[in-house]
Amino acid sequence: MDEVTFAVLGTGGIGRRALEVSQHKDSLTPVAACDRHGTAIDFDGLDVDELLAATEGNIDNEVASDGGSAAAVDSEGGVKQHGEDRGVVASEQARASDDPIQDVIDHGDGIDAVLLALPNYEHDFIPRVADRFLEGGYAGVLIDVLKRSRVIDMLDERGDEFEDAGITFICGAGATPGLLTGAAALAAQSFVEVTDVDIWWGVGLKSGYEDNRGTVREDVAHLPEYDIETARDLSDAEIESIIDEHDGVIEFEDMEHADDVLLERAGVCDAEDVTVGGILDVRSDEKPTTTTVRVTGQTFDGETATNTFQLGDETSMEANVNGPALGYLKAGVRRNRAGEYGVFGPAELMPGF
Numbered sequence: 001m002d003e004v005t006f007a008v009l010g011t012g013g014i015g016r017r018a019l020e021v022s023q024h025k026d027s028l029t030p031v032a033a034c035d036r037h038g039t040a041i042d043f044d045g046l047d048v049d050e051l052l053a054a055t056e057g058n059i060d061n062e063v064a065s066d067g068g069s070a071a072a073v074d075s076e077g078g079v080k081q082h083g084e085d086r087g088v089v090a091s092e093q094a095r096a097s098d099d100p101i102q103d104v105i106d107h108g109d110g111i112d113a114v115l116l117a118l119p120n121y122e123h124d125f126i127p128r129v130a131d132r133f134l135e136g137g138y139a140g141v142l143i144d145v146l147k148r149s150r151v152i153d154m155l156d157e158r159g160d161e162f163e164d165a166g167i168t169f170i171c172g173a174g175a176t177p178g179l180l181t182g183a184a185a186l187a188a189q190s191f192v193e194v195t196d197v198d199i200w201w202g203v204g205l206k207s208g209y210e211d212n213r214g215t216v217r218e219d220v221a222h223l224p225e226y227d228i229e230t231a232r233d234l235s236d237a238e239i240e241s242i243i244d245e246h247d248g249v250i251e252f253e254d255m256e257h258a259d260d261v262l263l264e265r266a267g268v269c270d271a272e273d274v275t276v277g278g279i280l281d282v283r284s285d286e287k288p289t290t291t292t293v294r295v296t297g298q299t300f301d302g303e304t305a306t307n308t309f310q311l312g313d314e315t316s317m318e319a320n321v322n323g324p325a326l327g328y329l330k331a332g333v334r335r336n337r338a339g340e341y342g343v344f345g346p347a348e349l350m351p352g353f
Ligand SMILES: NC(=O)c1ccc[n+]([C@@H]2O[C@H](COP(=O)([O-])OP(=O)(O)OC[C@H]3O[C@@H](n4cnc5c(N)ncnc54)[C@H](O)[C@@H]3O)[C@@H](O)[C@H]2O)c1
Pocket: 009, 010, 011, 012, 013, 014, 015, 034, 035, 036, 037, 059, 060, 061, 062, 064, 065, 066, 067, 068, 087, 100, 101, 117, 118, 119, 120, 145, 146, 147, 172, 173, 174, 175, 176, 177, 178, 211, 212, 213, 214, 215, 216, 218, 321
């Protein structure tokens, strides 16, 4: 595949690792990265080592989505700050900006794909960011790693506009949804009818809440006592005490994960036949349980069976989100270069019996 230039919106827990993982593939050149504070752009390719070293200890994880550096400077906390500069601006390649996302849109002509590693505290935030790319005349790939089912519909509503603009939008392309949704779609190929998809994940994050604030806070919103609004309002101390109450190990059942709607829109099964749950351990890198996808169905010759897919316990959350996100990003660029525009989920990029 020819060279692919890409940008990362959000250099938090996921975005920084996406930049790092991309260094292991020759065809991927990161040319832009931003957080709420500023933007780094270099069409010769960002110096990822410098950017990661400079932002280590300066990661912005403020519980906010909109607003550039002015808003960020006014706010307290949210930055694990050990130097003078906040977030990505700690890198010598970055400049402070009042509207970092607009900086990337303004340079969109030279960017094949944009990975939205942004938080999802407001369900319409990622669709609104997509609107800005539409307004800015961007024609390329947009890809997100969002989790919530309801956001997929919001993106679908924009499908015609993406097609007219020449945008290929890949949604829900992290681990779950993402890698595991694709695995379920592949496992379904043995069956003429799929009756159940059961996704059970295990994540060990020894780096804990401090380095994974967006991911952990959004997961807390899946506990029965919370939703995205109440979880958004929790202070960092309250999140820490929820973690303490669970001794660092939190179990989730019946999560609103977009694997269900993404499998339905790909024609694999009904959304209601998909269940997602898992265990998050924020005190150990070891997975508390093996991540497993079970797809049950009937074969053409009348057998009922379950195809099972498991991730190796040694694979980290960062590997399982960012490898697939970049893989799906490249799949999106292939589609975009072939003139295929609109909204695609990870299951649609697999075989479709
Ligand atoms: N699908 C999956 O398997 C999966 C797994 C893990 C995380 N995620 C999702 O990835 C997303 C990111 O998670 P995280 O842990 O990296 O979050 P994070 O809070 O660590 O990082 C978010 C980044 O977005 C930036 N940002 C926020 N608003 C911005 C704005 N207006 N302009 C520019 N930058 C802005 C922040 O500055 C920060 O750098 C979350 O939505 C999370 O749910 C998905």
